Amino acid sequence: MPAVAAQTWCDRCGEAAASGAHEQCAAARALEPPRYCARCRRRMKVQVLPIGWSAICVEHGEIRS
């Protein structure tokens, strides 16, 4: 696994990262956890906690805030 994952997909809307600036998505992500895996576009299992969150992609594993 590479040290820095490729951001192929927008982790908020699930569209191709290169399809636009995704400025609204970036702004919204300040108050939202990611929903899509940025590497494969799979919807992730996301658990929001009072402090922090975790998101699991079945292919690429877990990320946490």
Next chain:
Amino acid sequence: MPEILDQARDQVLHNGVGLDEAGVLAVLNLPDEHLSATLQLAHEVRMRWCGPEVEVEGIVSLKTGGCPEDCHFCSQSGLFTSPVRSVWLDIPSLVQAAKQTAATGATEFCIVAAVRGPDDRLMKQMREGVAAIKAEVDIQVAASLGMLTQEQVDELVDMGVHRYNHNLETCRSYFPNVVTTHSWEERWETLRMVRESGMEVCCGGILGLGETVEQRAEFAAQLAELDPHEVPLNFLNPRPGTPLGDRPVVEGRDALRAIAAFRLAMPRTILRYAGGREITLGDLGTRDGLLGGINAVIVGNYLTTLGRPATDDLKLLDELKMPVKALSATL
């Protein structure tokens, strides 16, 4: 000074009697030039009948997503194309969340599940979870699990759940526009059972669902009739994939007017900032609401979205000289 504010000063501030539906509507229709005076009066009412303390709460989703209901604002409905996937929280993580919440100074921890009503699996998870929290964390446990049977109400009481949240969400006349898979009356029935059980009733809703100002006033009056211990006030945060995903957010001044109006309808209730305040009001508006009738906050994150850091809210309360309510030993 508008006549309605003079009336409210006498009736609500001095005598503790909330405004009726017509009075709330008059407040909601006040022009912007009177907003400051309205918030000031609502703040005086809150200080007179509730005091300066602020109740702080954290919430966590025990079961996220996959809900069979069609609440049009909710990203957790399994009927919409929302990106939220179904997930369950395990007991150790639940206890950890309760510890994190208690560490902020919060006295309330509400366990929430996206369900029509609890099934056996969820009730078992609640039994184990509440017991584990009570064994390790000094915090009061509340629950929000949808519509209940009498047996489930009794079981939650036995577990030691002291408050139950079940939002009516909006007024009776507008509810069918927001939810079609169950009725406003079914929700009211659960609230009736909760009240009779001795658990504290927590019931509020969401503003900005497309309701009219008149329906907002109707909602305040219906909540006042219910007389809940706590009213969480949410502002719609439009969620992608939901039927209300493209609705505009509530304008800040309208949100503040609503906060003041709901306080003037319910002078003694715990009126809590819940979801959506970050996008509707921002930092300045959050402060204005706390000086306009709000006397409780959800700190930290929500169920599927994030809130501002708990430390920011606690710092603001300190600046406003509003002490965080201490853990009650009366329950």
